Amino acid sequence: MSQALIEIDGLKKYFPITGGILQRTVGNVRAVDGVSFTINKGESFGLVGESGCGKSTIGRTILRLLEKTEGKVIFNGQDIHTLSKEKMRALRPKMQIVFQDPFSSLNPRIKVGEAIGEALIDHGLVNRRELKDRVIETLEICGLAAYHYDRYPHEFSGG
Ligand SMILES: Nc1ncnc2c1ncn2[C@@H]1O[C@H](COP(=O)(O)OP(=O)(O)O)[C@@H](O)[C@H]1O
Ligand SMILES: [Mg+2]
Numbered sequence: 001m002s003q004a005l006i007e008i009d010g011l012k013k014y015f016p017i018t019g020g021i022l023q024r025t026v027g028n029v030r031a032v033d034g035v036s037f038t039i040n041k042g043e044s045f046g047l048v049g050e051s052g053c054g055k056s057t058i059g060r061t062i063l064r065l066l067e068k069t070e071g072k073v074i075f076n077g078q079d080i081h082t083l084s085k086e087k088m089r090a091l092r093p094k095m096q097i098v099f100q101d102p103f104s105s106l107n108p109r110i111k112v113g114e115a116i117g118e119a120l121i122d123h124g125l126v127n128r129r130e131l132k133d134r135v136i137e138t139l140e141i142c143g144l145a146a147y148h149y150d151r152y153p154h155e156f157s158g159g
Pocket of ligand 1: 015030049050052054057058
């Protein structure tokens with residue numbers, strides 16, 4: 001039997017529009033306005049629509065990179081928008097967006113090895129002594145090599 005991994009129920013995300021010298025809220029961009037769907041474990045799910053229809057906003061709100069306006073996001077049976085900061089942090093390594101454009105998702109001034117290492121340290125997945133070996137192992141799993149550790153994002157070819 002299939003099991004739900006992500007259940008979205010009536011999800012809404014509005015962005016306020018401010019105006020006037022007091023920058024008061026004068027309206028809302030209703031980027032996501034009542035979306036519901038379920039993704040089962042092991043399933044791939046495609047969300048298609050014209051540019052600006054709210055796909056990225058749905059993704060960001062599911063991961064709680066944005067706070068929702070209304071609705072529910074259930075991940076593995078938990079309503080993630082009700083979790084504490086600590087519980088949310090513990091869940092972070094289990095959910096991830098892979099952004100399309102590497103130049104807006106990677107810090108141009110941080111070497112690739114350091115960027116990978118920062119995430120491992122931040123989530124307590126490795127100690128400092130093992131760090132470099134783990135980063136190199138990760139690079140190799142992704143088809144890169146140890147010498148890529150010291151490269152900056154712009155020093156990679158697009159291929
Ligand atoms: N941070 C934001 N502040 C205000 N409006 C936003 C913000 N992010 C997205 N929007 C608006 O929400 C709508 C949906 O955008 P988006 O989710 O990026 O669409 P898609 O990914 O489908 O192209 C667009 O009208 C966009 O301008
Ligand atoms: Mg988008």
